[in-house]
Amino acid sequence: MSHSFQYAQPRQLSEAFDILDAYGRDASLLAGGTDLVVGLRNGRIAPRMIVDLKRISGLAPGIAETEGRISISAPTPLTDIITDRRIQDHFPALVEAARTVGSVQIRNRATLTGNICNASPAADTAPALLAYGAGVVLISRRGSRLVPLEEFLLGPRRTSLGAGEIAAAVEIPKLSGRTGSRFDRLTRRRGVDLATISLCCLVGSQVTRFAYGAVGPKPFAVTDESGVLADRESDPEARMALLSDFVAQATPISDLRGGREYRQAMLLVLSQRVLRTAIARRDRT
């Protein structure tokens, strides 16, 4: 890569905030680097300063569980999330989603917050996180705030991360009652790929939530509170009508990975499949 920049490896959060204040928009945050370094190489970004988050003592990698939620700190590689028993138990669709991000080599470096902050419309973890109602913890000198993911993601490569802020963790509230969830996606080949479409379904006893990715400027979620989708005995036509309504809210484009019509049609096909699987998982637990 030909662009020159400086690199800082702060040991304290206050150091990191100082650098962000000094460089403003000319600073980029570095966690796993799997998006950032590609962006540097192809000239998509040209920061003057790169701030490595991985050695900040207040921001160690790790997954913490409290009574009501699970928190995944920013420098935690996806591999650690995939292999964590608590995530596997509480948020299996997130594990499914994380497993589709790149290859093993990518997942050993890439982070959840990085995936979200990059805010690609096709970010694989986003549909799962949206379905589970995740939020992002943003910290700054002024304190910390928790932003629901659907408010954090604004559009392609745009988030509500403010000046002087660092995304410190992703928090996911634990689910109550019996639930089942499933993430799936369609790709051009069975191997490592970007998603043509991606989706996640979370079904409880009454409420069903779907989240979709790669079919609009940002991943989005829709909820059915009527109970129709959650009921395996409900009228298939009514179910289809609801699902059709949901997928109609998507605005896929035609690009290198797929045509608009195909994406739209596949949303409905996969929605039916993930709903079936999510219900089966709910009823098995």
Added chain:
Amino acid sequence: MTENFVTFTVNGEARRIRVFPRTTLLDALRWQLDLTGTKKCCAEGECGACTVLLDGRAVNSCLVLAIEVDQATVLTIEGLETAGRLSRLQDAFLAEGAIQCGFCIPGMVMAAHALLAEMPRPTEADVREGLSGNLCRCAGYQRIVGAVLAAADGARS
């Protein structure tokens, strides 16, 4: 642009080099440490030809800045041999006929090495999954997967 020092262990040996922030670990290995075994192909984390182990984990060295690995441990293909003896995995690659042009092989072997360290008894599906980040255009993968399974079997007996 200023250079920084970075000190890290490569194949068991402590090394100290000066790098620009933009120097990738891949370029530092190939140009400054003369370890040309690790290869450059896509340079964007899609092909796995540049796979090395960083603190025990397989990573694409083209996506790691050299400056990030200060105090870390790196293992490259050159570090698998010990005292002139090939590792069981390397020998399996030779015995199974898994090597054709050889350009993907360093990355492939490192990814397989990491896989077997995590999962000493992988199934065929595990191996396919674990190597799915390494592209090969010559071999069709069959014998490569076979070599990894043979090495795993060999470790058991």
Added chain:
Amino acid sequence: MNGDRVGASVRRVGGHERVTGQQKFVGDIRLDDMLHVKLVTVDCAHARILSINSEHARALPGVRDVVSAADLPNPMPRFGPIYQDRPVLAAAQTRFHGEPVAADIAQTEQSGEEAAGLFKVRYDELPAVTTIAAALDPSMPLVQDPEFRTGPHAKTNLLSEWRFGWGETETPAADQVLDNTYTFPMVTHFAIEPHCFLAAPDQGGVTVWSAVQHPFVLQQVIARLLDLPLAKVRVHAPDPGGAFGGKQHAKYEPLLALLAVRLGRPVRLELTLGETFQAVRRTAFEIRLRSGFASDGTLCFQDAECNALVGAYADIAPRVVSKACYLMCGPYRVPSARIHARALLSHTPPATAFRGFGTPQVAWALESQMDEAARRLGIDRLEIRLKNLARPGEQFIPGDKPADGNWPEALRRAAEEIGWETPVAPGRGRGIAVGVKASATTGASYAIVRLHFDGSATVLAATSDMGQGARTVLAQVAAQELGIGVDQVRIVMGDTAIVPFDLQTSASRSVVFMGTAVLAACGDIHAKLQAMACEAFGLPPESVKVTPGMVRVPSRKLTFAELLSEAFAGVRGEVIGVGSRRGERIASHPLGGPPAFYEFSCTACEVEVDRETGEVLIVKHVSVADVGKALNPAQARSQDEGAAVMGLGHSLMEHLILDERGRILNLGALDYRVPTTKDMPLEMRSLLVENGDGPGPYGSKGAGEGGLFGVAPALAGAVADAAGVVIRELPLTPERIWDAIRSEPPRTGPGSSPESCEPSL
């Protein structure tokens, strides 16, 4: 001892170096005082260059020089294997996306890259010809300047055309006539090793390093361009990290050679993967095939119109078109044939040789058509092929080399292995296809074998080992003939100053051409040993018998080493054998001569199609190659396995996507998809038919390309069988299959064949 030689799956020579990272590929070579070259391009395919401002690039610390067309000799030096049409640097115009207009030379790769970004190139973008229709459209711009063209088509984008055929001139009657058009898109080689070149001035001449498959052809090109004697041009050709034809002919070596002489220092250029995609691709074909069949499935006639889209410069693509189209009718018997083929220029990367050399494209059309005929006539797809397939010794192209293998046997074995006669599960389908390619028609290979004092040997052979295992099989041949183990043989390749002439490594020719040369060189050694024994023991020739490793005289037998020890005594020495195989050009033959052999292969597969998403799962993949004799069976099978997966790539997922400005949109591994471990068939088998009927050593033929020929039509046939849709365009992406399924009228029953439907998308 025999476990170690010809016919044994000996461990790959060079494997140890590759598995330890010691193998030096061209990109691993470091020369003292080396400078780094970076190419400067414009962001469209066809542009008129107005000005190039390199001021800021020059001023960047670390930049040693910048060069554009103005700094090169006038007239601009041009090169190319058929037409010398390609300029070393684009001058007034660029003709493909990625054609360089300038270059900078710097201390480091990074400063070179930074400098390249500082050039200011002013240009007018011009309309780009990127499709066959555009190339045929007289209102579109000419890709090449008529001033540099020869022949009747100089003022068009038609580069060359050919007409082949035999039989009745009027279209003969047939019970069933099919008329379909098949397309095969632009795909690229994507060897894992991107192109890399070095050059350095050397003793009044120049040395070039390139992982080139044809070092002697490159030597010739450089010598001519720099006006140097061949003896002063040295080409080092390290083993390529995959080539597949993309490293046969000169690309940027001429530029580097000129820069090395200009700067008086070694220079290096490593292309990025994206730049590599812009440098080499496969010839795209559109074939309209009209075929006539009798009601019992017998072929009556073939009438083919083939338009092939080559790139902005001819490279070797015209040869791809002529050779492949000459065999448009495949390995079948057909009384009447008309073939009209055209190579069309376009503002796209130069199409060059690519494994199969046009045969995958032709097989795509022909074998898909055979399936269609079978469906229309209600005949089994295996039976229709067996009915028409040429038998051994049959002259399937009148007046030309007859079928030199038992092709029906290979087809039957593939059918058996895939379980063709057994019922197929619901949702699944099977396909089967064959392909035949003419191997080398001319050429020359020389080999030197040096028998050392202790009986070990060194073989000098300029074949390029790009993964197919040439080093290994040539070592096996020498080991066999000299009666030693493979581990006692050194193979030296890839250095024109040391190794004798070999025309090229292509067309699966090396076992036959270079293998024969090595065999002959060993025979030369035998003859010399015999003469030595006669002299040493005072015997007539009839009393001395030389066999591999042994010399027998009436009183005793000696090993080669023992004979050398006695004959050479204290002064020592070695015995040098020279061998060659040549195939001269036959001007009266449409291809310059009949092929040394035909490469024939059969592919069969079973797939499962998800009708709702269009996704294809390959349950089983079988390939059968007719190889004469496998000198190294494991290597031969490995090549077929690799070819099978490479074929899956162009069948299911690969295509270069261009925008209307001729820019390639999927430059690089992110959006140009090739198969991964997860895309492998669930089960893959590769089989060899060995009837000892080849012209190479021990009855061998060449191999390595065949596994590619029939993959696309076999897969498409299986998809048609499983899902009832016929698709005539590649790749068979899930979206394309889904689109075909939803456009298809509903099936009326499990046995109903699909109506002939329009190509989708």
